[in-house]
Amino acid sequence: MSCLxxxxxxxxxLFVVTPSTAQEDLMNLLTDQDEEVEIVPSSFxxxxxxxxxxxxxxxxxxxxFLIYHRFGPINSGIQEFFGLDQANxxxxxxxxxxxxxxxxxxxxxxxxxxxxxxxxxxxxxxxxASNFPLSMVWLTSMAIGTNQTAxxxxxxxRIGYTYELLxxxxxxxRFTFQxxxxxxxxxxxxxxxxxxxxxxxxxxxxxxxxxxIALTGEYYYxxxxxxxxxxxxSFGMGIDIETGGHVFQLxxxxxxxxxxxxxxxxxxxxxxxxxxxxxxxxxxxxHMGSHN
Amino acid sequence: MPxxxxxxxxxxSEITFFxxxxxxxxxxxxxxAKSAYDKATGEIVFMxxxxxxxxxxxxxxxxxxxxYLHSEEFPSATxxxxxxxxxDDSGLAWADGELEIHGVKQHIRVSGDFSSFEQSASLNxxxxxxxxxxxxxxxxxxxxxxxxxxxxxxxxxYELFEN
Numbered sequence: 455m456s457c458l459x460x461x462x463x464x465x466x467x468l469f470v471v472t473p474s475t476a477q478e479d480l481m482n483l484l485t486d487q488d489e490e491v492e493i494v495p496s497s498f499x500x501x502x503x504x505x506x507x508x509x510x511x512x513x514x515x516x517x518x519f520l521i522y523h524r525f526g527p528i529n530s531g532i533q534e535f536f537g538l539d540q541a542n543x544x545x546x547x548x549x550x551x552x553x554x555x556x557x558x559x560x561x562x563x564x565x566x567x568x569x570x571x572x573x574x575x576x577x578x579x580x581x582x583a584s585n586f587p588l589s590m591v592w593l594t595s596m597a598i599g600t601n602q603t604a605x606x607x608x609x610x611x612r613i614g615y616t617y618e619l620l621x622x623x624x625x626x627x628r629f630t631f632q633x634x635x636x637x638x639x640x641x642x643x644x645x646x647x648x649x650x651x652x653x654x655x656x657x658x659x660x661x662x663x664x665x666x667i668a669l670t671g672e673y674y675y676x677x678x679x680x681x682x683x684x685x686x687x688s689f690g691m692g693i694d695i696e697t698g699g700h701v702f703q704l705x706x707x708x709x710x711x712x713x714x715x716x717x718x719x720x721x722x723x724x725x726x727x728x729x730x731x732x733x734x735x736x737x738x739x740x741h742m743g744s745h746n
Numbered sequence: 747m748p749x750x751x752x753x754x755x756x757x758x759s760e761i762t763f764f765x766x767x768x769x770x771x772x773x774x775x776x777x778x779a780k781s782a783y784d785k786a787t788g789e790i791v792f793m794x795x796x797x798x799x800x801x802x803x804x805x806x807x808x809x810x811x812x813x814y815l816h817s818e819e820f821p822s823a824t825x826x827x828x829x830x831x832x833x834d835d836s837g838l839a840w841a842d843g844e845l846e847i848h849g850v851k852q853h854i855r856v857s858g859d860f861s862s863f864e865q866s867a868s869l870n871x872x873x874x875x876x877x878x879x880x881x882x883x884x885x886x887x888x889x890x891x892x893x894x895x896x897x898x899x900x901x902x903x904y905e906l907f908e909n
Contacts, residue, residue, distance in 0.1 A: 458769050480753070480791045481785055483794065483907065484782055495811070496808065496812060513804040513805075514804075522847075627818055627819075698809075739805055
């Protein structure tokens with residue numbers, strides 16, 4: 455009885471399968487082509503991770519309006535409403551000249567600083583016929599403080615340059631890791647014992663919790679920080695939220711400035727002492743014409 | 747073999763989709779789709795690489811691939827079917843078969859213009875797809891931007907396939 459059932463099922467199964475294998479053959483006509491090279495997309499959603507840049511560049515013709523905001527330290531007490539009374543803001547624009555080349559400008563309340571940068575993604579992570587494990591970006595940025603309180607400093611002395619190599623790898627659909635070796639050159643330093651060239655190595659990650667929400671973190675280790683003033687390595691943890699044309703990044707960090715020269719050489723707060731600031735980055739993307 | 751000589755393969759293709767919603771109309775074009783047709787059996791197959799749909803805005807394209815169609819997990823949409831009720835090598839034809847999008851298979855029946863000649867063939871058709879049928883979810887924050895039903899237009903030119 456059961457044997458009969460099985461043989462009926464089996465013959466039904468064979469009957470169903472046979473015509474579909476013929477179609478597999480027809481489908482094979484379509485798949486016998488060469489494997490294509492595929493660029494691994496979206497290692498990061500924001501052009502910044504927290505304070506530092508990510509290997510993300512805007513597509514050609516995309517213009518981002520950027521608002522970076524850092525409050526005061528949480529441990530400043532109820533009198534300062536746990537830091538929310540204080541505001542440090544940077545307003546900026548970033549534009550994709552081509553898919554792999556961005557320029558950006560910004561103005562920060564921190565030391566009334568103007569900054570500008572160029573980001574060039576010279577290698578993109580690829581898979582398929584041609585494989586490349588990393589995305590590689592070169593960043594050159596320049597920042598100039600215009601605060602009038604220290605009038606004896608000349609304009610040239612207020613300038614700092616940053617040269618950074620960004621290496622990122624999207625290991626899985628969810629996890630991206632990034633390393634950022636770099637150097638900040640300060641035209642002037644507080645004391646002669648301080649180095650003008652400050653070398654650093656940053657590390658950052660992004661871990662996707664859902665299609666639109668990700669956990670992020672970054673840390674910048676300095677090899678030769680300023681010695682005449684007490685400064686600390688910049689650290690931050692955050693959450694990225696992506697909707698249509700916006701990326702919202704909410705985070706906690708010990709850095710007040712959001713440009714390289716500032717947060718790498720001049721972070722005055724120690725995260726581990728509780729000098730933690732709440733902050734957010736908001737970006738809005740505008741399309742300047744079609745991307746084709 | 748005579749059956750071999752009756753297979754046709756696509757030489758050019760254009761697949762577009764169109765979504766009409768209160769906030770905006772969205773359309774995308776894909777020229778990388780492939781199709782094959784076996785005249786002897788009436789079988790017809792399609793393979794459409796999802797990440798080759800080109801949108802007017804690059805962010806739309808990114809979201810289409812990452813959030814709605816999950817093209818890294820489901821790189822292609824496919825159709826395997828049979829052309830039945832074909833009116834005399836020219837004019838109206840019906841195709842029955844399984845359309846797979848986003849990893850979900852649905853049986854569909856589509857009508858279109860199909861013509862086949864000795865050396866070539868062509869296909870033009872238009873049909874609608876309900877996103878919900880293929881488990882494609884639109885986040886509620888965007889629901890006004892995207893229609894629940896998408897119109898798909900297919901134009902394929904075939905040539906006789908020779909080994």
